[in-house]
Amino acid sequence: MWCSRMALRGLQRIAVAPLNITGGLTSNVQREMSTLPRVYVTRQIPPEGLKILRESGQVQFELWDSDDVPVPRKELLQKVKGVDGLVCVLTEKIDAELLDAAGPNLKVLSTMSVGFDHLSLEELKKRGIRVGYTPDVLTDAVAELTVALLLTTSRRLIEATHEAKTGGWGTWRTLWLCGHELANSTVGILGLGRIGVAIAERLAPFKVKKFIYTDVAPRPELASIINAEYVSFDELAKQSDFLSVCCALTPETKEICNKNLFSKMKNTSIFINTSRGGVVNQEDLYEALSTGQIAGAGLDVTVPEPLPTSHPLFTLKNCVILPHIASASYTTRNAMSAMAANNLLLGLRGEPMIKELKL
Numbered sequence: 001m002w003c004s005r006m007a008l009r010g011l012q013r014i015a016v017a018p019l020n021i022t023g024g025l026t027s028n029v030q031r032e033m034s035t036l037p038r039v040y041v042t043r044q045i046p047p048e049g050l051k052i053l054r055e056s057g058q059v060q061f062e063l064w065d066s067d068d069v070p071v072p073r074k075e076l077l078q079k080v081k082g083v084d085g086l087v088c089v090l091t092e093k094i095d096a097e098l099l100d101a102a103g104p105n106l107k108v109l110s111t112m113s114v115g116f117d118h119l120s121l122e123e124l125k126k127r128g129i130r131v132g133y134t135p136d137v138l139t140d141a142v143a144e145l146t147v148a149l150l151l152t153t154s155r156r157l158i159e160a161t162h163e164a165k166t167g168g169w170g171t172w173r174t175l176w177l178c179g180h181e182l183a184n185s186t187v188g189i190l191g192l193g194r195i196g197v198a199i200a201e202r203l204a205p206f207k208v209k210k211f212i213y214t215d216v217a218p219r220p221e222l223a224s225i226i227n228a229e230y231v232s233f234d235e236l237a238k239q240s241d242f243l244s245v246c247c248a249l250t251p252e253t254k255e256i257c258n259k260n261l262f263s264k265m266k267n268t269s270i271f272i273n274t275s276r277g278g279v280v281n282q283e284d285l286y287e288a289l290s291t292g293q294i295a296g297a298g299l300d301v302t303v304p305e306p307l308p309t310s311h312p313l314f315t316l317k318n319c320v321i322l323p324h325i326a327s328a329s330y331t332t333r334n335a336m337s338a339m340a341a342n343n344l345l346l347g348l349r350g351e352p353m354i355k356e357l358k359l
């Protein structure tokens with residue numbers, strides 16, 4: 001089944017150029033097309049971005065025309081040979097092997113993501129490749145989903161609908177399916193950036209008592225927007241009733257949420273992660289959840305993705321797991337796609353990108 005699907009996908013791959021290449025084109029047009037910078041797009045990105053690339057007249061591009069299956073690595077290594085630009089999503093590892101396969105023509109990489117842990121920045125820098133990414137446009141969608149996940153976890157909504165559907169709903173009971181409320185709580189943010197601020201702004205009307213945060217250093221400008229207090233990592237763990245992870249995954253933050261953190265949290269606390277699965281030691285989280293060290297966890301991101309259905313975290317009632325959908329609204333994904341396309345085109349023209357990573 002898998003093989004035949006893959007074979008079908010392979011057949012569906014199409015080359016898309018700014019003008020449809022048909023037998024009817026004059027040889028002049030064909031000659032002109034062949035001199036345009038070549039771009040490979042590693043995924044069928046949402047229509048806005050493809051339209052921008054197609055109508056730009058600035059590039060010829062080929063894409064892996066599927067959203068369901070990522071381009072196989074072997075195929076990707078073939079397809080990037082000699083390209084001038086690359087548009088990728090977060091499932092593609094952009095490392096030395098891939099950059100070597102692409103060769104020296106590659107000048108611009110544009111990722112349709114705010115996260116960049118799938119990119120080897122050092123290798124990109126070494127080769128002088130400019131990198132575009134897509135922050136800001138997804139902030140609202142991610143903040144919205146984080147609030148939804150937090151409430152789903154703290155008020156036990158998945159358990160509750162399951163009980164209602166499967167006959168567990170007996171009489172109204174005084175302590176049945178009780179959870180933890182935001183009113184009068186302390187909300188902690190691990191890694192205060194645009195998204196952390198947007199989450200806090202949305203939580204404030206729930207009558208949160210106090211926002212606290214930790215980061216590599218205080219961020220007074222952002223903190224003042226939400227009146228958040230800078231605390232140490234340990235204090236964040238100790239004081240937070242709800243702890244929301246918003247930091248990027250870097251070598252410094254890898255598995256920063258581990259036994260050390262969970263052991264200091266209250267057993268009534270809720271842990272939420274919508275950043276990257278790699279910031280959490282999942283074995284330690286399982287231990288904390290299954291022993292009642294913390295009350296619950298809501299995860300939009302895991303290691304690996306997808307998380308195998310046999311993973312122990314799926315056995316826990318107090319763990320809500322979503323399949324990495326924080327930015328998944330039509331508006332946001334189209335905006336990310338458009339920004340990724342524009343970053344690429346600007347980069348190839350040697351102009352400043354809308355959002356470019358400083359390497």
Ligand SMILES: O=C(O)C(=O)CO
Nearest residue numbers: 112113114115326327
């Ligand atoms: O953009 C990202 O980095 C994501 O995780 C997708 O929302």
